[in-house]
Amino acid sequence: MKNKKSNHTATKVIKTYSLAEMKDKYIGKIGTTDRDEYEYELRMDVLGKMIKTARQERHLTQEELGKLVGVQKAQISKLESSANSATIDTILKVFKALKAEINFNVKLEDNFVKLT
Incomplete structure (x- = not known):
């Protein structure tokens, strides 16, 4: 008797994870030192990209922006x-030179302060 091959293939189930679950698993849960450092670095990278985009939209070179800011x-x-290594003062000067509006949101426990 010959062995018959089954034409039926097994379906493999793949578990999916959300970005939040992946961050929790591989970086650390919110509030841990590793997660705080990751979130800070991410914000600083985004801020740097915002500066670059604003500069390019205004057709300025890095040198021209530096002269406007004094750096x-x-x-x-x-x-x-x-x-991440810039002072708030320098960042404010950069955005002022780029004629960009800046808003700060500061949350201290249950108190929320918005600086515009």
Whole structure:
């Protein structure tokens, strides 16, 4: 008697994960040191990209923006790659030179302060 091959193929179930679940699993849960560092670095990277985009939309070179702000081109380049080493003062000067509106939201426990 010959063995018959089944034409029926098994369906493999793949478990999917949300981004939040992946962050919790591989970076750490919200409130952990690793997760806080990750979120901070991510925000600084986004801020740097915002600076670069605003500069490019205004057709300025890094050198031209640096002159408007009073810093070297290298500092603008560093800001655009990640703003984590910049002072708030420098970031404010950059956005002012770019004629960009800045809003800050500060939450201290149950109190919420919005600075515009």
